Amino acid sequence: MKLKEIPFGYLLLILLLGFATCSGPSEPTVSEEASPPVTGIDFTLFDTKVDPLLAQMTLDEKIGQMTQPDQDFLKSDDEIAELFLGSVLSGGNSDPEAGNSIEAWTEMYERYQAEAGKTRLKIPLLFGVDAVHGHSNVIGAVLFPHNIGLGCTRNEELIEEVARITAVEVKATGIHWTFAPCVTVPRDLRWGRVYEGFSEEPELVARLGAAATRGLQGTDLSAPLSVLACAKHFLGDGGTTWGTGTVRRGEDDFYPIDRGDTRLEEADFRRIHLAGYPPSIQWGAGSIMPSYSSWNGEKLSGHKYLLTDVLKQELGFEGFLISDYNAIDELPGDYREQVKRSVMAGMDMFMVPERYREFIGTLKSLVEDGEVPLERIDDAVRRILRVKLAMGLFDKDNMADPELRKLIGSPEHREVARDAVRQSLVLLKNEGNALPIRKEARIHVAGRGADDLGMQCGGWSIDWQGGSGEITEGTTILQAVKAAVTSEAGVTYSKDGSAAAGSDVAVVVIGESPYAEFMGDREDLSLSSEDVEAVQNAKKAGVPVVVVLLTGRPVLLDSILDEADAIVAAWWPGTEGQGVADVLLGDFNPTGKLSFTWPRDMSQADLNVGDAVYDPLFPFGFGLSY
Numbered sequence: 206m207k208l209k210e211i212p213f214g215y216l217l218l219i220l221l222l223g224f225a226t227c228s229g230p231s232e233p234t235v236s237e238e239a240s241p242p243v244t245g246i247d248f249t250l251f252d253t254k255v256d257p258l259l260a261q262m263t264l265d266e267k268i269g270q271m272t273q274p275d276q277d278f279l280k281s282d283d284e285i286a287e288l289f290l291g292s293v294l295s296g297g298n299s300d301p302e303a304g305n306s307i308e309a310w311t312e313m314y315e316r317y318q319a320e321a322g323k324t325r326l327k328i329p330l331l332f333g334v335d336a337v338h339g340h341s342n343v344i345g346a347v348l349f350p351h352n353i354g355l356g357c358t359r360n361e362e363l364i365e366e367v368a369r370i371t372a373v374e375v376k377a378t379g380i381h382w383t384f385a386p387c388v389t390v391p392r393d394l395r396w397g398r399v400y401e402g403f404s405e406e407p408e409l410v411a412r413l414g415a416a417a418t419r420g421l422q423g424t425d426l427s428a429p430l431s432v433l434a435c436a437k438h439f440l441g442d443g444g445t446t447w448g449t450g451t452v453r454r455g456e457d458d459f460y461p462i463d464r465g466d467t468r469l470e471e472a473d474f475r476r477i478h479l480a481g482y483p484p485s486i487q488w489g490a491g492s493i494m495p496s497y498s499s500w501n502g503e504k505l506s507g508h509k510y511l512l513t514d515v516l517k518q519e520l521g522f523e524g525f526l527i528s529d530y531n532a533i534d535e536l537p538g539d540y541r542e543q544v545k546r547s548v549m550a551g552m553d554m555f556m557v558p559e560r561y562r563e564f565i566g567t568l569k570s571l572v573e574d575g576e577v578p579l580e581r582i583d584d585a586v587r588r589i590l591r592v593k594l595a596m597g598l599f600d601k602d603n604m605a606d607p608e609l610r611k612l613i614g615s616p617e618h619r620e621v622a623r624d625a626v627r628q629s630l631v632l633l634k635n636e637g638n639a640l641p642i643r644k645e646a647r648i649h650v651a652g653r654g655a656d657d658l659g660m661q662c663g664g665w666s667i668d669w670q671g672g673s674g675e676i677t678e679g680t681t682i683l684q685a686v687k688a689a690v691t692s693e694a695g696v697t698y699s700k701d702g703s704a705a706a707g708s709d710v711a712v713v714v715i716g717e718s719p720y721a722e723f724m725g726d727r728e729d730l731s732l733s734s735e736d737v738e739a740v741q742n743a744k745k746a747g748v749p750v751v752v753v754l755l756t757g758r759p760v761l762l763d764s765i766l767d768e769a770d771a772i773v774a775a776w777w778p779g780t781e782g783q784g785v786a787d788v789l790l791g792d793f794n795p796t797g798k799l800s801f802t803w804p805r806d807m808s809q810a811d812l813n814v815g816d817a818v819y820d821p822l823f824p825f826g827f828g829l830s831y
């Protein structure tokens with residue numbers, strides 16, 4: 206990125222967004238502290254080194270730099286050198302053959318990087334992972350609250366520190382690129398990716414997205430503890446219209462909103478969905494991922510106006526664009542037309558997990574036939590190489606630092622995650638001062654989420670869709686409460702809440718099972734019958750009932766609202782359940798404020814702060830304290 210001013214109109218837009226939303230029924234609660242001065246990275250300074258390197262490259266070597274397969278589909282390690290591959294990724298379920306241990310990830314990365322060193326020009330490999338709430342593929346790494354929870358903290362310094370720790374743990378395995386931060390602005394709670402967004406409110410997304418970019422990259426991409434950030438998903442992924450999704454679970458089962466169509470006039474499209482990108486670009490985000498979704502019927506992966514005219518020219522983005530997983534396959538036409546459309550729209554690197562050889566052959570043919578000019582190839586490769594040079598990849602051996610491994614999952618990192626959990630919790634209801642709970646009380650803990658670390662972590666946790674049970678190292682809410690109480694009676698537990706009699710208070714942990722992407726699209730956000738029964742069973746004991754919600758979005762509470770004396774939205778808090786216990790037991794006074802509107806019923810699933818008619822169950826910015 207050239208260190209120059211983002212167009213004045215966009216900076217003014219970001220400043221005015223807060224005023225625009227304040228005209229609604231509930232004023233957004235955001236940090237009033239001024240952000241640090243913008244310190245970007247001038248990627249074009251590296252062009253003096255790129256030019257002589259580019260001049261030496263053959264067409265095969267250039268196209269190799271633009272190609273990113275998933276390591277899970279590589280036929281052999283030799284293909285990295287054979288095809289001059291510039292990048293490799295591990296998708297959500299793409300793990301080392303030896304498992305998800307720290308050692309296995311490190312060995313795999315170093316093996317692939319060594320293969321890149323065997324090529325004629327020895328151009329280092331970029332390795333990317335979805336470290337979206339910590340180094341979330343690696344067993345033993347700290348998993349932080351998902352972005353929806355972090356958005357409720359309103360704390361830019363905390364988000365920056367969370368991202369910095371994520372960068373350290375990622376770098377400890379040698380890997381140096383994460384597909385984060387997600388600066389989406391989700392506007393419909395039925396979307397299965399709501400939890401990946403900080404907020405429904407653009408100005409808050411812009412603030413926290415920039416903080417996450419700062420934390421991941423620092424001020425020097427070549428620093429030992431910096432990793433390359435990837436702002437995503439450009440543009441409008443959070444605004445898609447219900448019923449326009451493009452992915453099917455089976456022949457008759459339609460995912461109705463993920464990868465759908467955002468239908469807005471350009472002024473509103475920019476006002477809502479573009480706000481998160483200028484600050485992250487100013488902070489030097491070196492990569493951006495275009496969305497699967499469409500804008501008024503045209504897929505973003507082939508949208509020249511948005512990718513080239515707006516992003517690269519108008520906003521001055523000097524890094525490179527990386528397509529999403531198999532995203533070009535959803536463009537119109539045959540594969541040749543899909544590749545051509547995307548590269549000519551401005552896509553620089555292509556995430557082609559399994560079709561990488563076909564992609565290479567197709568793009569080479571397009572260039573040789575004059576359908577894709579060599580200038581466009583050179584522009585793409587220039588952008589990729591300048592980022593690699595800015596990262597200092599040419600100046601070191603790029604192997605993992607074994608000294609960093611002891612920091613993965615360290616007590617210091619877990620303490621920051623615990624604090625992030627505390628600050629992310631939102632107290633929605635507290636009748637009769639049911640909270641905080643006395644540590645001397647007899648506490649009955651119930652609900653299917655109480656002792657389930659996987660449910661607590663949510664999606665994108667070890668596996669793409671997450672899981673249940675002891676998926677990694679961490680502390681469940683039940684374990685945390687047991688460790689904190691001082692009552693001689695201690696803590697009792699029943700999954701269905703049927704054993705709450707004789708206690709002083711019941712804590713029932715319920716919510717959503719983990720999911721990711723289109724697997725989370727839901728037309729009905731009601732709680733399950735199992736969850737409702739657990740609350741009702743606890744209520745029958747005649748004791749105060751505290752409900753803790755583990756969820757990736759606001760869910761409907763009509764079935765338990767009257768039964769619960771207190772309700773805490775804990776989102777998917779990650780591995781550190783102590784942060785939840787800290788709030789429940791009064792060691793931390795809740796400070797979280799809703800970053801999303803909480804609906805009364807499904808008719809309000811797409812209700813957002815600033816709407817002309819605004820009467821939710823809990824408004825944006827709501828949050829009680831003790």
